[in-house]
Amino acid sequence: MMDLPLTPDSGWNSLYLAGEWTDPGDRGTIAVENPYTREKIATVPAGTEADVDRAYEAAAEAQRSWADQPPQRRAGVVTAALEFVRSHREEITDLLALESGSTQVKGEAELQTARGMMQQAASYPFRMKGQHAESVIPGKEHIVERNPAGVVGVISPWNFPLHLSMRAVAPAIAAGNAVVLKPASNTPITGGLLLARIFEEAGVPEGVLSVVPGQGSEIGDAIAGHEIPRVLAFTGSTEIGQRVATQAAENCALPALELGGNNVHVVTENADVGRAVDGGVFGSFLHQGQACISINRHLVHEDVYDDYVGMLTDRAANLPTGDPTDGDTIIGPIIDETQRDQILAYVDETVDEGATLETGGDHDGLVVEPTVLSDADNDMAAACNEHFGPVAPVIPYSSDGEAIELANDTIHGLSGSVHSEDLEQARTIADGIETGMIHINDQPINDEPHVPFGGMKQSGLGRYNGESILDELTTTKWISVQRESREYPF
Template identity: 70%
Template sequence: MSNNAFTTDGEWNALYIDGEWVDGGDRDEIEVTNPATRDQITSVPAATEDDVNRAYEAAAAAQSEWADRPPHKRVSVIESALDLLDEHRDAILRSLAIEAGGANAKSFAEFQTARGITQQAADFPFRVGGDIKDSTIPGKENQVKRVPMGVVGVISPWNFPFHLSMRAVAPALALGNAVVLKPASPTPVVGGLLLARIFEEAGLPEGVLNVVPGHGSDIGDRMASHPEADVIAFTGSTQVGQRVAGQAAENLALPAMELGGNNPHVVTEDADVEAAVDSAVFGSFLHQGQVCISINRHIVHESLYDEYVSRLTERAEELPVGDPTDSETVIGPIINEDQRDQMLEYVRESVDAGATLETGGHDEGLFVKPTVLSGATNDMAAACNEHFGPIAPVIPAESDEEAVELANDTEYGLAASVHAGDLGRAQDIADAIDAGMVHIGDQPINDEPHVPFGGVKASGMGRYNGDAILGELTQEKWISVQRERRQYPF
């Protein structure tokens, strides 16, 4: 198959259900646009609830036979998919830039992380194991096995569409589950249909992976509430995630939720300011801040505050803004007008409340300049909300205790970072921050395929990656064997 088939220049005007590319017919269409130019890239059919039903039915029908395949047969498909990722890497990177607006560093990081979890998944069929337990009954043996959950519904976001779809799809398939994937409507190709093509070429049997692009307002409820779903893996906002989790739970499907974040970057008075700012620039401005684990608030000791703000402002003003297909670009476009308008409104409200706009705060089309706000407080709009943009509110703190209090004063608990001159001090702060992931001497944008990823509080439930995902996508099954004739009391 040509390399073009793995780019946004390919033919994508179809759904992928039960191993077939289903023409759009009289369905509505989703116009897919390049956020840098606002030009239409392609269009894909908008799936209906009937399409979702067909996809789940196909997955349910195909799952048991797929699960019964010997582990090495499933591994072979995952390894073939991995080979296709390597073969078409450049095409996928370009597609991520064009459809998702990812500049070079972001797209490369996304591809590598998706590749890493696929590589991990190739080992999963041989890593999932069982146990033998003694019995209280003479002559009995207890076997505890791990078996596939069954059918996994995946609802993925637009910001890291390829990675955040693959991190659920590849492990689910490797472990013997079937999948129905609904990618976000701004990124239906790199977040969904591209995965269908990869696994189809890799030899995945018909029906085991189904992809239904569509608007969440039209098919989201059916995706989350379908009775054939055994797991619903969702990545997105807390507000939507709460609805999805509730619908999944009504059918006793396991909700695996990675939700919003409001991630603090704590800098103590003995920290290396240059190192802290260096981390902050990456942690605030990678992918225009459209990252669930990006820095949302900079909490800096008052003795370093002015120097930190000055250095951060200078660095922010140096970042190249432009078309993400240009290898020199760091700051690409915001995904759409609604996202842009919301983040700029947070900036305006914060300035009205007393913050000082050091740099940025304006846009050209969908390009928002890196923005630094000094004199910020925890209750200002750009700080208390997940702004999801290239915005850095800097909040002063007079002590470690106040920094921790400010860090924890949010409903979220996804990720955080700490810079301190003493490792023990940094560890104490990290231990005190209510977050699922805390990074010392770094920034919060970290994701490794073998390390558990997830949050606490309103940032979600469950964990992705490594051994943690094995527990989400398989379940224990107890089989007892009575090897000697049992004596009963009656």
């Protein structure tokens, strides 16, 4: 695949196993469709359980020698991969538009976060420091080494496929691990085979990375329940994440999970309403709301409720919709019909439950109109479920305590935001909300490579980014040296 352009018809009909592009043979296939036109843009092989076995076995064989490489070698591969991504920016954003329905704004944001994570990962080989400790026993020395975990399995989603694959793959490789990646079946190129191209060009040794596309129903259990990986990194729904965690735990592998969210955007009576609406529009409608950290519920104080609903409705109604390859488009397509129909069902059910449809509620193909629902409450379908679409239920509240209670009335605890010109009030509310991340006078969609990223409750286990992901992908080993004769009690 060397020197091929990064386009949908650039020969993606191969698996990347043990450093080799493997022809599909008699395997089944996965049709990759443009979610806007519904045209088939590529075909990739559907990996089998035998492919998973081969990938993990090759990873186990390659990992030890990769871990023994000097840090500058491992850092150099990640840096070369970063340069490849930088030099192919336009081709990659085009692929993201065609395969995942990413608008230009979303594609650029995804590339920026992916590049930032790669830049951070390139420093990891020089940050894997152990420690020296004194002992309570005379003449004993303690040494604590930090070593790679071993083999890492990665199962990534379709919504931000490049970034959410790269944020596990690049740190794992940098830290001296080998990786087996299963991308989502909707985005097997930008979430999987593209990473194989990137790291192959960067000079990663054979076996250190394998990419096995496939349906989760067919090979998901083989990836998650395999005896070889020591870490399973999964991003996706809470339901599937719980299954992955159970399978990983059966083999004493560490599950690193970033799962669903039901994030709130709290707008207090002391908020700058215009500023809060700016954040609310971005936080609800970036990538059609298909982000685990997007706003799922707008909690707005009754004193500013009408103003907020009016401004949010006007902004939503005027967002450009359509083809994501058009640079002016803000709202592109939902990933597939199943997701679209679920979103619209939540909207219809919420209206039946008594909410008012202020704007939206319809669709053109897979493009769902930006939708605002007023007079909503926490128990309505679009509010109590992670709707994962361009839908903004707006819920009134009357006190800070009620806002906190409403915010916490969910199984999730991933992200959120609070708006108030009174920073003490904002901080008090933020402190009361049970969530892994919260942003004052902003919106929930924030991800920076050096800051811990993850949730509480049923929104996940562990953290990505910075030192946190390095902790997930490494293990410690305690070595003691008794330098003097020791007296024993018997």
